[in-house]
Amino acid sequence: GENVEQHPSTLSVQEGDSAVIKCTYSDSASNYFPWYKQELGKRPQLIIDIRSNVGEKKDQRIAVTLNKTAKHFSLHITETQPEDSAVYFCAASIRDDKIIFGKGTRLHILP
């Protein structure tokens, strides 16, 4: 069945450095790829998304890239700050109204 693989499961980066999280998807019909951030004990919150008609999207310190041919997409966080510490989930649409999530990446920003 359809699935989304996410790597790494845990990532530690020094404050100020960049972090990259990668995901692959299996359904070639997927056309929507959101990223959610979940802080400890809180709800997942949509931070950025990309649709298949673009290859890159940026919003301040975060950016997403999409390679439809290879069926993978990535989240890039630059100039990381302590408040970036959280679990990040990628997701991909598998039909017009449904998305499936990756298993998450726990990001630690080291002082």
Place this chain on the structure above:
Amino acid sequence: DAGVIQSPRHEVTEMGQEVTLRCKPISGHDYLFWYRQTMMRGLELLIYFNNNVPIDDSGMPEDRFSAKMPNASFSTLKIQPSEPRDSAVYFCASSFITYEQYFGPGTRLTVT
């Protein structure tokens, strides 16, 4: 807008008891999703509705789980009878036409 509202926020119950979780989606949203989150299995979609009609319940683990959406502003997820392995955080999310789902604060369920 108050966002997606869920109740209760925490529920502790004994094995065998019935549990009912409640969700109020964002006004005007036509999709409602129920998810379960555990460390082992991550974020799993249980069931979702479009315009109050269940579209896909393939994620519902077994017959002990049921969900209803009697109107556009209310949905319930019921577990009867509950078991310890049902312990998890249950999220409700809603969206309008597009895929942009907005999550509620979740209900942390503990079954002893």
